[in-house]
Amino acid sequence: MxxxxxxxxxxxxxxxxxxxxxxxxxxxxxxxxxxxxxxxxxxxxxxxxxxxxxxxxxxxxxxxxxxxxxxxxxxxxxxxxxxxxxxxxxxxxxxxxxxxxxxxxxxxxxxxxxxxxxxxxxxxxxxxxxxxxxxxxxxxxxxxxxxxxxxxxxxxMEHLFTVEDLDFLARGGRLSRASAFLGGLLNIKPLLHVEDGKLIPIEKIRGKKKLLKRILDVMEERGVDLENQLIGISHGDDEAAALELKSLIQERFGTKDFYINMIGSAVGAHAGPGTLAIFFLNKKK
CATH class of the missing domain: 3.40.50.10170 (Rossmann fold)
Known part of the structure; x- marks a missing residue:
């Protein structure tokens, strides 16, 4: 069959x-x-x-x-x-x-x-x-x-991501435990992940450079054999940011294989422009 x-x-x-x-x-x-x-x-x-x-x-x-x-x-x-x-x-x-x-x-x-x-x-x-x-x-x-x-x-599958404006996720009801993250985000970048299928904020970070470093730190804490995994990156119509993150991952972990794509219409309607996300396994068979 x-x-x-x-x-x-x-x-x-x-x-x-x-x-x-x-x-x-x-x-x-x-x-x-x-x-x-x-x-x-x-x-x-x-x-x-x-x-x-x-x-x-x-x-x-x-x-x-x-x-x-x-x-x-x-x-x-x-x-x-x-x-x-x-x-x-x-x-x-x-x-x-x-x-x-x-x-x-x-x-x-x-x-x-x-x-x-x-x-x-x-x-x-x-x-x-x-x-x-x-x-x-x-x-x-x-x-x-x-x-x-x-x-x-x-x-x-680990999901780590950041968005330009949390209001998109909040308005669509896609964000959990987010009240402390809403409002007053001048140069404050939220870092979120997926927990049991839900979007959960982890922490707030001031400035893009610190945010990207923190994403790599969390990858190192949670990931396994990052050098040899296929790492996924998606972006909200910001390919330059995705390529910058790819370069940082290559430099730190020696990763060889990446899959990069723009976030789709349905997900993008809730995440908004400027979203940047990274995906990797926390355990291998």
């Missing part, structure tokens, strides 16, 4: 990745004024950041139950096996909706073989989990091997 991989656009991989690597894209929705867009398919992240800079406040929503129903029914009818790798359930209802639709379809197709995994990851951290799964599929791994790898990476 062939295996189909699915992932949603909050993995912040480019559209070309999905087209070239046997991964089916499930796009989240982005709304600007009265217009509705499908993340990656009908809107590019750069447009979202440009709209935010122009004073617009994009909104987002998860894929509709109908979207999942059509995709999952097609797999059930074709008697294929599927794995849906999902955005953190603490940040979106996408995972819960997929589970609900899966249960409905199994009433009609009781042998439907679909595994849905809540990665509790976001952005390129989520994307690194998807990339590893796709590589295993291409190498002929079994479904059990792929699922085990997804679960391991999801549990051990």
């Amino acid at each position: 062939s295996i189909k991989l699915f992932a949603d656009s909050a993995s912040d991989l480019p559209l070309s990745y999905f087209e070239d690597n046997q991964v089916s894209l499930i796009p989240l929705r982005v709304y600007i004024d009265e217009a509705e867009y499908e993340d990656l398919k009908t809107i590019h992240p750069k447009q979202v950041f440009q709209e935010i800079r122009a004073g617009k406040m994009p909104k987002t929503s998860q894929p509709s139950p109908q979207d999942f129903h059509e995709i999952f029914t097609e797999i059930a009818r074709s008697n294929q096996s599927g794995i849906y790798i999902a955005f953190s359930s603490a940040l979106s209802g996408t995972y819960q909706t997929a589970v609900m639709v899966h249960e409905q379809i199994k009433e009609e197709y009781p042998d439907f073989d679909l595994t849905i995994i809540d990665t509790k990851c976001a952005s390129v951290g989520f994307g690194l989990v998807v990339k590893a799964a796709a590589e295993l599929l291409q190498k002929g791994a079994t479904k059990e091997e792929i699922v085990q790898d997804i679960e391991f990476r999801s549990q051990h």
